[in-house]
Amino acid sequence: MGRLMIAIALFGLFAAAASARPKDQTSIYKSAEAKHFTTAEGVELSPAFVDYFYAELRNELTKSKLVTEVIGEGEAVDDADAAKSLVISGTITEYKKGSVVKSALIGFGAGFKSLKMDAGVVRRSDKQNLCTIQVHVKVDPRWNEKVMAKGAAREVVKEMKKALTEGAKSTAPEATKPS
Amino acid sequence: MAPLSLGNRSLRFAAAAFLFFSTTSIAADEPKPKPENTITLQLGDPVPMQKFEHSPKFWISDVTDRSGNPQPMLVLKERGGIFLDRQPTAIVKDSLEHSLKAANLLAPDQASADLVVRVYLFHFGLASGSALDFFGKVEFSGMVKNPKTGESLEVKATGTSIANGAVRKKNIQKNVQENIEAALRDATRNFVRGTQLKDAVAQLYKGDLPVPTSAPAATPN
Numbered sequence: 001m002g003r004l005m006i007a008i009a010l011f012g013l014f015a016a017a018a019s020a021r022p023k024d025q026t027s028i029y030k031s032a033e034a035k036h037f038t039t040a041e042g043v044e045l046s047p048a049f050v051d052y053f054y055a056e057l058r059n060e061l062t063k064s065k066l067v068t069e070v071i072g073e074g075e076a077v078d079d080a081d082a083a084k085s086l087v088i089s090g091t092i093t094e095y096k097k098g099s100v101v102k103s104a105l106i107g108f109g110a111g112f113k114s115l116k117m118d119a120g121v122v123r124r125s126d127k128q129n130l131c132t133i134q135v136h137v138k139v140d141p142r143w144n145e146k147v148m149a150k151g152a153a154r155e156v157v158k159e160m161k162k163a164l165t166e167g168a169k170s171t172a173p174e175a176t177k178p179s
Numbered sequence: 180m181a182p183l184s185l186g187n188r189s190l191r192f193a194a195a196a197f198l199f200f201s202t203t204s205i206a207a208d209e210p211k212p213k214p215e216n217t218i219t220l221q222l223g224d225p226v227p228m229q230k231f232e233h234s235p236k237f238w239i240s241d242v243t244d245r246s247g248n249p250q251p252m253l254v255l256k257e258r259g260g261i262f263l264d265r266q267p268t269a270i271v272k273d274s275l276e277h278s279l280k281a282a283n284l285l286a287p288d289q290a291s292a293d294l295v296v297r298v299y300l301f302h303f304g305l306a307s308g309s310a311l312d313f314f315g316k317v318e319f320s321g322m323v324k325n326p327k328t329g330e331s332l333e334v335k336a337t338g339t340s341i342a343n344g345a346v347r348k349k350n351i352q353k354n355v356q357e358n359i360e361a362a363l364r365d366a367t368r369n370f371v372r373g374t375q376l377k378d379a380v381a382q383l384y385k386g387d388l389p390v391p392t393s394a395p396a397a398t399p400n
Contacts, residue, residue: 051316052308055339072338072369076229076377146309 028164030084031077032067033124034058037090037117045095045145052146056153057088064157066164082125088160090119090133098141112138115148119156121164131163210253210260217262218254218356222274225281226368229377235384237279238292242268242319245299254304254355258348261355267303271319274367289326293384296321304359308341313355315340315362321370325383332379338366 034057036050054073061070067086071077077085094116102111119133137152210216244251244267251268255261263270275298279285286292301318308314317338324331340361345351370376 048307051306051339052314055314055316055341058339059341072365072373074335074374075369075372076374144309146307146314147311150309150311 027065027068028084029067029086030081031069031071032061032086032088033071033073033075033077034061035073035087035089037092037119039092040094043092043095044097045092049145049149050092053149053153056150057156060153060157061088064161066157066161077124083123085124086130087122087124088119088156089122090117090156092117100141103141109138111141113141113143113145113148114138115152117152117156119160121160130167131160133159133163135159210256210262212252212260212262216260216352217264218352218359219264220270220356220360220363222277222364222367223360226278226364226371228278228282228284229372231377231380233380233384234284235293235380236286236291237284238286238289238295239272239275239279240289240295240297242272242298242300244268245301246303248304251303254359255351258351261352263304268298268300270363271298271300271303271317271366274363275370278367278371292326294380295324295326297324298322303363305355310344312344313342313358315342315355315358317359317362317366319366319370321376323376323379323383328383330383332383334370334373334375334379336366336370336373338362338364338369340365 034054036054039045039050058070058072061067092115094114096114098113099111104111115135115137117135119135121130121133122128123130133156135152135155137148137155139148139151246267251266252263253260254263275296276285289295298319298321301320302316303318304315306314306316315338318336320333320335322331323334338361340358342354342358342361345354
């Protein structure tokens with residue numbers, strides 16, 4: 001009984017700590033435009049995959065709250081907001097279909113579908129490259145390739161968030177440094 | 180003619196029965212529009228327009244369905260089907276007019292319009308996504324034409340949305356409706372706030388300036 005009480009108390013403590021964290025962190029950037037990723041020569045993926053990945057990337061960007069607004073491809077941005085606007089583009093460099101037989105017989109990740117992509121984030125106003133991301137996603141060959149797009153989009157946004165927040169932290173003291 | 184043997188007869192009967200039941204089961208699977216499986220799509224608040232140097236008056240002349248979908252009003256076939264209450268062409272036309280009207284950029288009629296837009300709809304509704312969610316997509320292109328000069332330019336727009344999947348019929352209907360509405364809003368926004376429209380307006384409409392009557396470069400010798 002005593003152990004149960006301790007477990008409940010610990011759970012309550014964790015829950016309180018989690019709720020105390022700021023949920024709505026203020027976004028550094030005002031808007032982000034995700035572009036349709038291009039496919040490198042030899043990559044056999046349907047245009048539907050690229051479309052779905054584009055939608056999923058926008059969805060993940062909205063969920064991450066990294067930017068205040070996620071705009072569509074080719075939308076106009078006010079000149080005043082261009083310095084706080086990001087443009088995300090990239091290329092799918094490699095896609096391997098995988099093998100169900102290998103996956104079933106060997107296991108341990110053998111025969112998995114594999115997708116590699118390079119993404120770049122630039123600032124709209126001066127086209128400065130803010131970060132470059134390389135993502136490698138592997139999924140079970142029996143799964144739909146759109147599931148792979150979902151995982152890849154999540155990974156791109158996660159890496160992007162990490163790189164941009166680290167970049168913001170490292171540039172913040174420089175900005176306040178007296179010249 | 181030799182009389183049919185018992186085996187031959189039963190074989191024929193089985194084949195006929197198989198054909199009959201397979202046709203009736205296909206007919207039974209075909210969903211029918213009913214009030215409970217019909218959704219009404221609305222854009223909601225109008226999409227704010229971008230600022231143009233010279234504000235022209237637009238007119239949406241026509242929306243043509245180029246999707247090649249034989250049943251454009253059927254958005255989901257599974258689970259008894261989900262239907263739209265209107266044709267997708269009418270929904271797209273309404274949503275564009277709604278946003279243009281709110282920004283006071285909609286002409287009262289085609290004759291008084293500075294720029295006439297003819298829309299070609301390529302996709303409206305759900306597209307193939309992962310089996311875990313609904314992927315809504317609206318894709319169209321507008322031919323923006325200056326009726327005075329006859330010049331025209333194409334403006335493309337795409338809207339996408341991803342909504343969570345559902346198990347219950349009621350939730351599926353709700354999620355699909357929200358998903359397509361979000362994709363429609365996204366496509367409308369992509370059109371009215373796009374740089375392509377901005378460039379087209381800048382090129383095709385120069386305000387109330389008189390149109391030059393002589394164009395030596397354009398006339399063939």
